Amino acid sequence: MSDSKKKKSEEKAKLREEIKSLRARLVAQQQQLRAAKLPVLVLIEGWSAAGKGSLIKEIISEIDPRFYQVISPAILPESESRYPFLYPFAKAIPENGKLVFLDSGWMESAVRKVLRREITREEYKCRLRQINEFERQLRDGGYLVLKIFLDIPREEQFARLKVLRESADTEWRVTNDDLWQYAEYPQFKKTYDEFMEKTEEAVSWHVLDGMKKKATVRDALKLLVTKIDKALEQGRYVGEPFEEKFPLIKMPTLKEVDLSPVISDEEYKKELKKLQSRLSELHNMLYDRKIPVILCYEGWDAAGKGGNIRRVAYPLDPRGVDVHPIASPEPHELNRQFLWRFWTRLPRSGHICIFDRTWYGRVMVERLEGFCSEKDWQRAYNEINEFERTLTDWGAVVMKFWIHIDQDTQLARFTDRQNTPEKQWKITDEDWRNREKWPEYEVAVDEMLQKTSTKNAPWYIIESNDKKYARIKTLRLIVKTLDKAVKEHF
Amino acid sequence: MSDSKKKKSEEKAKLREEIKSLRARLVAQQQQLRAAKLPVLVLIEGWSAAGKGSLIKEIISEIDPRFYQVISPAILPESESRYPFLYPFAKAIPENGKLVFLDSGWMESAVRKVLRREITREEYKCRLRQINEFERQLRDGGYLVLKIFLDIPREEQFARLKVLRESADTEWRVTNDDLWQYAEYPQFKKTYDEFMEKTEEAVSWHVLDGMKKKATVRDALKLLVTKIDKALEQGRYVGEPFEEKFPLIKMPTLKEVDLSPVISDEEYKKELKKLQSRLSELHNMLYDRKIPVILCYEGWDAAGKGGNIRRVAYPLDPRGVDVHPIASPEPHELNRQFLWRFWTRLPRSGHICIFDRTWYGRVMVERLEGFCSEKDWQRAYNEINEFERTLTDWGAVVMKFWIHIDQDTQLARFTDRQNTPEKQWKITDEDWRNREKWPEYEVAVDEMLQKTSTKNAPWYIIESNDKKYARIKTLRLIVKTLDKAVKEHF
Numbered sequence: 001m002s003d004s005k006k007k008k009s010e011e012k013a014k015l016r017e018e019i020k021s022l023r024a025r026l027v028a029q030q031q032q033l034r035a036a037k038l039p040v041l042v043l044i045e046g047w048s049a050a051g052k053g054s055l056i057k058e059i060i061s062e063i064d065p066r067f068y069q070v071i072s073p074a075i076l077p078e079s080e081s082r083y084p085f086l087y088p089f090a091k092a093i094p095e096n097g098k099l100v101f102l103d104s105g106w107m108e109s110a111v112r113k114v115l116r117r118e119i120t121r122e123e124y125k126c127r128l129r130q131i132n133e134f135e136r137q138l139r140d141g142g143y144l145v146l147k148i149f150l151d152i153p154r155e156e157q158f159a160r161l162k163v164l165r166e167s168a169d170t171e172w173r174v175t176n177d178d179l180w181q182y183a184e185y186p187q188f189k190k191t192y193d194e195f196m197e198k199t200e201e202a203v204s205w206h207v208l209d210g211m212k213k214k215a216t217v218r219d220a221l222k223l224l225v226t227k228i229d230k231a232l233e234q235g236r237y238v239g240e241p242f243e244e245k246f247p248l249i250k251m252p253t254l255k256e257v258d259l260s261p262v263i264s265d266e267e268y269k270k271e272l273k274k275l276q277s278r279l280s281e282l283h284n285m286l287y288d289r290k291i292p293v294i295l296c297y298e299g300w301d302a303a304g305k306g307g308n309i310r311r312v313a314y315p316l317d318p319r320g321v322d323v324h325p326i327a328s329p330e331p332h333e334l335n336r337q338f339l340w341r342f343w344t345r346l347p348r349s350g351h352i353c354i355f356d357r358t359w360y361g362r363v364m365v366e367r368l369e370g371f372c373s374e375k376d377w378q379r380a381y382n383e384i385n386e387f388e389r390t391l392t393d394w395g396a397v398v399m400k401f402w403i404h405i406d407q408d409t410q411l412a413r414f415t416d417r418q419n420t421p422e423k424q425w426k427i428t429d430e431d432w433r434n435r436e437k438w439p440e441y442e443v444a445v446d447e448m449l450q451k452t453s454t455k456n457a458p459w460y461i462i463e464s465n466d467k468k469y470a471r472i473k474t475l476r477l478i479v480k481t482l483d484k485a486v487k488e489h490f
Numbered sequence: 491m492s493d494s495k496k497k498k499s500e501e502k503a504k505l506r507e508e509i510k511s512l513r514a515r516l517v518a519q520q521q522q523l524r525a526a527k528l529p530v531l532v533l534i535e536g537w538s539a540a541g542k543g544s545l546i547k548e549i550i551s552e553i554d555p556r557f558y559q560v561i562s563p564a565i566l567p568e569s570e571s572r573y574p575f576l577y578p579f580a581k582a583i584p585e586n587g588k589l590v591f592l593d594s595g596w597m598e599s600a601v602r603k604v605l606r607r608e609i610t611r612e613e614y615k616c617r618l619r620q621i622n623e624f625e626r627q628l629r630d631g632g633y634l635v636l637k638i639f640l641d642i643p644r645e646e647q648f649a650r651l652k653v654l655r656e657s658a659d660t661e662w663r664v665t666n667d668d669l670w671q672y673a674e675y676p677q678f679k680k681t682y683d684e685f686m687e688k689t690e691e692a693v694s695w696h697v698l699d700g701m702k703k704k705a706t707v708r709d710a711l712k713l714l715v716t717k718i719d720k721a722l723e724q725g726r727y728v729g730e731p732f733e734e735k736f737p738l739i740k741m742p743t744l745k746e747v748d749l750s751p752v753i754s755d756e757e758y759k760k761e762l763k764k765l766q767s768r769l770s771e772l773h774n775m776l777y778d779r780k781i782p783v784i785l786c787y788e789g790w791d792a793a794g795k796g797g798n799i800r801r802v803a804y805p806l807d808p809r810g811v812d813v814h815p816i817a818s819p820e821p822h823e824l825n826r827q828f829l830w831r832f833w834t835r836l837p838r839s840g841h842i843c844i845f846d847r848t849w850y851g852r853v854m855v856e857r858l859e860g861f862c863s864e865k866d867w868q869r870a871y872n873e874i875n876e877f878e879r880t881l882t883d884w885g886a887v888v889m890k891f892w893i894h895i896d897q898d899t900q901l902a903r904f905t906d907r908q909n910t911p912e913k914q915w916k917i918t919d920e921d922w923r924n925r926e927k928w929p930e931y932e933v934a935v936d937e938m939l940q941k942t943s944t945k946n947a948p949w950y951i952i953e954s955n956d957k958k959y960a961r962i963k964t965l966r967l968i969v970k971t972l973d974k975a976v977k978e979h980f
Contacts, residue, residue, distance in 0.1 A: 031915050056808045064796060065803070065813035065846060072809040103809050169774045284659045306554060313555070318546045319562040319593050323555035330822060356555060425521050 015214050022221040023062040029228045030067045030099075037096040038236055039143050039336070040228065045107040046150030047188075048178040049160040050210040055150060056101045058217040059224065068099040073109070082290065082349035084394040085109065085127055086134055090343040093138065095335040106131050107149075107199075111191050112177070115184065126393055128198050133386045136202035140239020140379060141337040144231045145203045146224060149196065152210040154185045241378035246385045249458050251449040254442055259406050261473075262466040275475040276315035282482045283316050286350060289489045292396040293352040293482065298360050299403025300441075301431045302413035304467040308403060309354055311471045312478060316352060326357040338362055338372070338380070339387055349395065358400075359384055363448050368440050381451040388457035397485050398457035401474055402449065403464045407438055505704050512711035513552040519718045520557045520589075527586040528726055529633050529826070530718065535597040536640030537678075538668040539650035540700040545640060546591045548707040549714065558589040563599070572780065572839035574884040575599065575617055576624055580833040583628065585825040596621050597639075597689075601681050602667070605674065616883055618688050623876045626692035630729020630869060631827040634721045635693045636714060639686065642700040644675040731868035736875045739948050741939040744932055749896050751963075752956040765965040766805035772972045773806050776840060779979045782886040783842040783972065788850050789893025790931075791921045792903035794957040798893060799844055801961045802968060806842060816847040828852055828862070828870070829877055839885065848890075849874055853938050858930050871941040878947035887975050888947035891964055892939065893954045897928055 033040065042059075044052045056070055073088035086106065094100040110131070114124040138145050152160075161178060164170045181188055196205045208219055231237075263271075286293060295312065297305045313321055324345050333341040339359055347353035362384070367377040391398050405413075414435070417427040434441070453459040460477055464470035523530065532549075534542045546560055563578035576596065584590040600621070604614040628635050642650075651668060654660045671678055686695045698709055721727075753761075776783060785802065787795045803811055814835050823831040829849055837843035852874070857867040881888050895903075904925070907917040924931070943949040950967055954960035 028912055031912070034915075053807050053809055057804065057806075060808065061800065061804050064815075065799060065844075066815040066817075069812075070808040101808070169771060169778065172778045173774070281659060284663070288659065288662045309555060310551065314547065314551050316547075317543050318550065318560035318591070319543055322559075325554075325556040327556075330820065332820060354555075422518055422521070425524075 012214075015218060018218050019058075019214065019221060022218065022225050025225045026059075026221065026228075027062050027064075029225065029232070030063060032232050033099070033228065034067065034097040036232055036236060037142075037335075038228075038231055039094040039096050040099040040231075041094055041102070041138065041143055041145045042099065042224065043102045043105045043107070043145070043147045044150065045104050045148070046210060047152050047157055048181050049157050049164065049174075050150040050152045051216070052103055052150055055217060055220055056103055059221060060101065063099070067097070068101065069094070070101045070103060072103040073105055082292075083346060084390060084396075086130055086390065087343065087346060090134070090340065093143070093336055093340060095332060096142075097335075106134070107192070107195055111188070111195055115187065115191060128195070130390050130393070131199050132201040133390070135199070136239070137339070137383050137386070138337060139202050139237065140383075141376075142236040142238065143337065144227060146227055147203055147205050148220060148223070149192070149205055149207045150210040150216070151207050154182070156211060157182055157185070238373055238375050239379055241375055242382060244382050244385070246382075246389075247455040248451070249453040249455060251453050251459060252461070253446045254404065254449075254461075257404055257461055257463060259404065259409075259463050259465045261463050261469050263469040263472055265468070268468040268472060271472045272311065272475070275472065275479055276311070278479050279312070279475065279482070280315040280317075282479065282486060283320060283352065285486045286352070286482065287317075287320055288350075289486065290350040290395075291485055291489060292347050292349045292391075292394070293485075294347065294391060294396050294398045295352065295354045295478065296358045296360075296398070296400040297354065297356050297403060298358060298364070298401070299462075299464070300405050300410055301434055302410050302417070302426075303403040303405045304464045304470055305356060305403050307467055308401075308462070308464070308471050308474055309356055312475060313354060320350065321352045321354065322347060323354045323356060326355060326361065338366075338376075339383070342387075346391075359387070360400075360448060360452075363452075364441065364444050367444055368437060381448070384452055385454055385457075388452075388454065392456040397481060399478065399481060400453075400457060400459045401477075402445065402459055402461045403470060404461050405464050407435075409465045410435065502704075505708060508708050509548075509704065509711060512708065512715050515715045516549075516711065516718075517552050517554075519715065519722070520553060522722050523589070523718065524557065524587040526722055526726060527632075527825075528718075528721055529584040529586050530589040530721075531584055531592070531628065531633055531635045532589065532714065533592045533595045533597070533635070533637045534640065535594050535638070536700060537642050537647055538671050539647050539654065539664075540640040540642045541706070542593050542640055545707060545710055546593055549711060550591065553589070557587070558591065559584070560591045560593060562593040563595055572782075573836060574880060574886075576620055576880065577833065577836060580624070580830065583633070583826055583830060585822060586632075587825075596624070597682070597685055601678070601685055605677065605681060618685070620876075620880050620883070621689050622691040623880070625689070626729070627829070627873050627876070628827060629692050629727065630873075631866075632726040632728065633827065634717060636717055637693055637695050638710060638713070639682070639695055639697045640700040640706070641697050644672070646701060647672055647675070728863055728865050729869050731865055732872060734872050734875070736872075736879075737945040738941070739943040739945060741943050741949060742951070743936045744894065744939075744951075747894055747951055747953060749894065749899075749953050749955045751953050751959050753959040753962055755958070758958040758962060761962045762801065762965070765962065765969055766801070768969050769802070769965065769972070770805040770807075772969065772976060773810060773842065775976045776842070776972065777807075777810055778840075779976065780840040780885075781975055781979060782837050782839045782881075782884070783975075784837065784881060784886050784888045785842065785844045785968065786848045786850075786888070786890040787844065787846050787893060788848060788854075788891070789952075789954070790895050790900055791924055792900050792907070792916075793893040793895045794954045794960055795846060795893050797957055798891075798952070798954070798961050798964055799846055802965060803844060810840065811842045811844065812837060813844045813846060816845060816851065828856075828866075829873070832877075836881075849877065850890075850938060850942075853942075854931065854934050857934055858927060871938070874942055875944055875947075878942075878944065882946040887971060889968065889971060890943075890947060890949045891967075892935065892949055892951045893960060894951050895954050897925075899955045900925060 044056060046052050060068055060070065071092045073092055089102070089106050092100055092102060110124065110127045113119045114121070119127070135145055161174050161182060164174050199205070206223055208216055210216060212219070297309060299305050309323060313323055329341060342359050345353065362372065362380040363377050366372045388398050414427055414431065417423040449459050449461070462470045462474050534546060536542050550558055550560065561582045563582055579592070579596050582590055582592060600614065600617045603609045604611070609617070625635055651664050651672060654664045689695070696713055698706055700706060702709070787799060789795050799813060803813055819831060832849050835843065852862065852870040853867050856862045878888050904917055904921065907913040939949050939951070952960045952964050
């Protein structure tokens, strides 16, 4: 054997050993991740035919399937459809203690859209901002996010696509999109580079050379294993609260709200009929124009949320409306970033969804009961404002209602529920316990109203000592807002 | 007021009262359903423009959104896609104690397909059988299923479609499908009638007159309320075991299996490489031909399922394969028919999915630990055979592996796990407890193998005292079967 040949074969053997030992470390890390409840999201982007799929295959080959998932949002039916841009990716985030590998994700999705001119430069910029926010929220929520870009030069891409196209069994893998990317390689390159530069705010990019085959696998494994070790050593990260400026609407404190307004039975019936009939017409127009609507209800126990929601939902076509009652999270929900269970319940465009309690649980019950850390709920005001801006950027109408009563009215209704057999299921010990914490809740609600009533997603305080008054006020606000949305859409 | 006018107005008032009182009963029943853990599935089928949506709206108007959901599988993206015919409906079944209203479902889906000639008469017949099986399984699993067909004559349909088309805000609601149905009214009528006649096996149909407006609402409510009362009175139904004939493959008992086969390291390496490389090629062809593949793993604890699965998954494109580790069900899974959590994990056509433990838990752990009633697990053999036939009818390749070892080998592996720090997480007290029940498990496994190794979805016993031998045997079987499937598809 010649010297150079010998050296090569030694190098190869060394590489094999390195990969083997890195894989063994990753297998051991699984258990540590599980114990530390640390979720890991690995985003693999890169050129078509750069070998993203093969790289993932090599990384996962020894891990136990109970601890990881490979997701290709690009081929999920949701991705092409009527949801916000980040929806398929937000849906795909791992549970605590698990790994998710994304075989291309938000980079590919954003870059293709802008190069195809399916979105404007303005919209593209907006997406870049959303991506930075999304990544920061994951990081601050304790996620380890690793972003890899797999790079190959144009000639290599050409050669690989050619091989795939030459076999009957693999030619279907080369799509028109791939050929288009090859044809427009320089433009893609510029856009990818720019994209990476602009999305380094919370999580940095790692460009790996897709030409080095086994050495690429080694490099990716080393990167992942090192990052995990570091994260395990430092413990689950909890992001610092921060304040970004949102255009806020000045809200009164709850104490300042006059709860005396009432409505006569006669006027109630007349108005209800008129508003419901108008809402029904508007639903058709919203559907036609594909405008999504998100109505959020919060309020004191026994304030009348349920009855209010029913009056709003009744005139709507049940095929186009979903009411989501939000109870305490199930285990698989609790094990993910707090907004995940709302991301996954978003309506399709043109549909209306009504949340009976919402993500604001974070800054009310979770804050007061200590279900999250102080930093978590303090950070949440901005995280929620960002989330809602993502929704309104997408084109959604977002309205938030605080259904308000005073303590005496609550007591009267609790007592009535207690004493009426068919209503007893509605009242639990927890309601009484919450009632004792009224002053603490009032502080939290006031802070929430001050910090999250943005111009794009405003809060409305609904005086509900008289439930009928409350229903009419809510319906009126909804009809007015949707009317405006429909008109602006022409 | 004339006498006839007076009579009419009295009748109208009476009708209003009736509806009001029926709605109040339904509201009260919610709580009883919840207490009795009784799930209710209401299927509303009928002519386009018959008023299905409005009827549902009137039925649900007083129920608490926490207890019901309206689903329109027809407009779900899944329905048009690459899943079995029943997939969107199986996905939609309610949790215990809740109601689901389907705004058209398996009737509309099957009838349109056959009238469009997108499926043959043979396939249509097959679907009718699947529907009867599906409805029976729900009924036997304790579901109250109510099927309503909303009928209107042709002239009325014409008039209603005309009104919708005349307004700019509602014309989008009239689809080409609706116009086609009107044009082909007689043929649709014949097919609907025949469909109803043929799907009465487990659950009967109720045809309601869609012309009577408020009276239709009253009739539907009365039907629902009466059925629920009856179901509550009788208590949750548990179906009787039954035996249908499936073409079975004669299986040996576990005792008869010779566990001595081994493979040399050298042959293992050679074969592994060869088989994995072929499997990788086959995956491309399967994808191209859109053949779904479902690989099911069961076996003794420490038999080597995990390592076996990893060797099979490794050569596959991670974008087209999903490994589903099946642990004990989460609450929302436990609250539905036992096959639900497998229905919802089915692969898209062209994808491979690997179940690490499966629906056979029903006739093993659930049987032995008393997690279901005796009737439930006895009925499950046939229910599972039907489920798997539904999958193979759809075109899926279904293979089931029992990874087999003897008690001594298990003990050796348990001890090794116990004594090796990195493996300790793999061994729990439960494993030791299960080991004590080996004889009972053996009886259950033998019965399972005898009763569910059908020609379309056969069991393979994999001798795994030598794990490497087991891997090669499994890979060989998979390659052989997929090779055949690919060839038959040309």
